[in-house]
Amino acid sequence: MSALKGIDFYAYDNEIVGIVGPNGAGKTTLLESIAGSMHIREGQINFLGHQIERWSVLKRRQLGLMLVPQDGNVFPMMSVKKNLEVSVVLSSHSEKASLINYVYELFPVLRERRKQTVNTLSGGQQKMLAVGIGIASNASVMLIDEPSIGLAPKLVTKLFETLRKIKEDTQKTIVLSEQNIKVLDIADRLFGLEAGEIRFDEKKENLGRDVVRDLYLGSGS
Amino acid sequence: MILNGIITGLIIGGILSLPVLGVAVIYGITGIPNFAIGVIGVFGGFLTWYFLSFNMGIAVLVGVAVCFVVGYVLQRILLTPISERGGDSTLFFIITISVGFVFEGLIRAIFPRPNISLALPRIGTIDIAGVTVEGFKIIALIFAIGTLIVIRLAEEHTEVGKSWQATSQNLKLAKFLGINTNQVFSIASGIGCALACIGAIFWGALYNLQLSSGWELGFLGFIIAVVGGIGNIWGGIISALIIGMVMSFSGYLLGGMWQSVILYFIVILVLIISPKGILGSERSL
Numbered sequence: 001m002s003a004l005k006g007i008d009f010y011a012y013d014n015e016i017v018g019i020v021g022p023n024g025a026g027k028t029t030l031l032e033s034i035a036g037s038m039h040i041r042e043g044q045i046n047f048l049g050h051q052i053e054r055w056s057v058l059k060r061r062q063l064g065l066m067l068v069p070q071d072g073n074v075f076p077m078m079s080v081k082k083n084l085e086v087s088v089v090l091s092s093h094s095e096k097a098s099l100i101n102y103v104y105e106l107f108p109v110l111r112e113r114r115k116q117t118v119n120t121l122s123g124g125q126q127k128m129l130a131v132g133i134g135i136a137s138n139a140s141v142m143l144i145d146e147p148s149i150g151l152a153p154k155l156v157t158k159l160f161e162t163l164r165k166i167k168e169d170t171q172k173t174i175v176l177s178e179q180n181i182k183v184l185d186i187a188d189r190l191f192g193l194e195a196g197e198i199r200f201d202e203k204k205e206n207l208g209r210d211v212v213r214d215l216y217l218g219s220g221s
Numbered sequence: 222m223i224l225n226g227i228i229t230g231l232i233i234g235g236i237l238s239l240p241v242l243g244v245a246v247i248y249g250i251t252g253i254p255n256f257a258i259g260v261i262g263v264f265g266g267f268l269t270w271y272f273l274s275f276n277m278g279i280a281v282l283v284g285v286a287v288c289f290v291v292g293y294v295l296q297r298i299l300l301t302p303i304s305e306r307g308g309d310s311t312l313f314f315i316i317t318i319s320v321g322f323v324f325e326g327l328i329r330a331i332f333p334r335p336n337i338s339l340a341l342p343r344i345g346t347i348d349i350a351g352v353t354v355e356g357f358k359i360i361a362l363i364f365a366i367g368t369l370i371v372i373r374l375a376e377e378h379t380e381v382g383k384s385w386q387a388t389s390q391n392l393k394l395a396k397f398l399g400i401n402t403n404q405v406f407s408i409a410s411g412i413g414c415a416l417a418c419i420g421a422i423f424w425g426a427l428y429n430l431q432l433s434s435g436w437e438l439g440f441l442g443f444i445i446a447v448v449g450g451i452g453n454i455w456g457g458i459i460s461a462l463i464i465g466m467v468m469s470f471s472g473y474l475l476g477g478m479w480q481s482v483i484l485y486f487i488v489i490l491v492l493i494i495s496p497k498g499i500l501g502s503e504r505s506l
Contacts, residue, residue, distance in 0.1 A: 035397060061399040069397070075390045078383075086387040089380070090399040137398055 004196045018187035019177040026196040027177035031143045035067035036060040066139030070146045073130035081114040087136035103132040124155045141173040148180040160186045226469045234465020235362035239420030240442030241457040247413035249452035250389045251406045257321035259439020262417025264324045266425045270337045285415045292414030296407040339425040361423040450498030
């Protein structure tokens with residue numbers, strides 16, 4: 001795992017934040033540290049007025065943080081429907097059905113295949129389910145680790161459009177780490193991460209594609 | 222004689238399926254091989270025996286409840302913390318075997334006799350095609366199958382059951398979703414030990430319970446679970462019934478002294494041909 005140094009990261013309500021950077025920049029480490037599956041040695045994490053860096057994953061989740069990891073982001077031997085049913089575990093009884101319905105509206109193919117075992121779905125469909133699980137969890141901040149990886153370009157565009165729609169529908173915060181340049185189309189703000197340090201923190205309007213592209217290639221090359 | 226052998230095999234298999242189910246539930250959900258569950262179950266069997274003269278229902282309840290609590294607490298204060306620090310199978314083998322010896326010692330220290338037979342009330346006999354079977358044995362078999370069905374139904378249709386499945390399939394994601402996985406582990410461990418206790422009570426009523434019975438039931442439970450595909454509940458039950466038949470027929474045909482030779486020879490043979498067990502398993506030991 002990459003080490004992070006002097007990271008100053010933040011996100012607001014109703015915002016899509018992109019964390020961009022090359023492999024090994026520390027994107028996953030940053031997301032896991034926020035979600036609580038990794039612990040930071042120094043520094044603070046504040047969320048909704050609580051200082052949470054010593055909290056367990058479960059406690060952070062109850063406060064509203066949810067990470068959709070890059071791998072292992074579905075329950076492979078369960079049906080699509082059951083995957084979503086376990087994702088709404090923290091929601092009240094009345095919310096559950098509408099959350100699952102919302103996921104089906106966003107990804108109709110999941111409704112069609114709701115009875116299918118997840119490991120029989122295509123890679124793209126599994127990725128949609130992974131995002132669907134994040135949405136169904138109804139967390140106020142959804143952290144998604146590289147949702148576009150392994151997806152065909154068309155599907156990436158579609159997925160990003162859906163994320164945009166989710167933000168507009170729910171006013172939630174979405175933080176996604178990405179290596180795909182298309183993230184520029186949906187993010188409100190971007191953090192450039194390289195070798196564990198933040199290179200830039202800019203609103204999308206202030207960033208050119210070349211800046212982002214340079215970062216992916218790495219400053220040394 | 223064949224029918225007699227089949228019925229005896231079914232009953233042995235049915236009773237054995239309880240500790241097997243215990244192993245399958247614990248290992249399937251927590252991923253930890255707990256070799257102490259047989260001894261803990263027999264400890265509960267001794268407790269039941271101790272209170273039997275008082276009231277049978279209460280006696281069984283005491284034994285099963287104590288085993289549940291023991292399993293729950295053991296998981297919470299010992300096994301889950303070790304697992305979180307990255308304990309491997311070898312470490313769990315040593316630790317759970319040690320726990321088993323603690324409970325064997327407790328049986329020796331607490332109870333006045335090291336060899337008991339539980340005198341549960343015998344409820345009549347049933348004739349099956351000319352073979353007379355004690356009704357009590359049929360109840361043991363029905364109970365074992367009923368428990369299996371209840372667990373499977375709970376897993377499929379209740380919220381708790383779904384959380385269990387989720388925890389066993391993807392622990393990290395289950396945690397991210399807010400499932401209290403530590404509690405799931407503790408309850409699974411409690412249920413596993415309680416099932417082992419029910420198995421021990423039936424075993425003690427049909428045969429007898431002694432200090433070594435816990436290891437026998439526990440290891441047999443494990444071996445049968447591995448033969449069926451460890452963590453795979455259906456595989457465990459099928460395997461228990463097959464092993465029950467093997468024990469019954471090898472006893473009838475060749476005499477009791479050949480029973481274990483035949484039994485373990487078949488176990489080894491099955492595992493050479495199919496190392497993941499009859500029905501296979503997601504996890505391997």
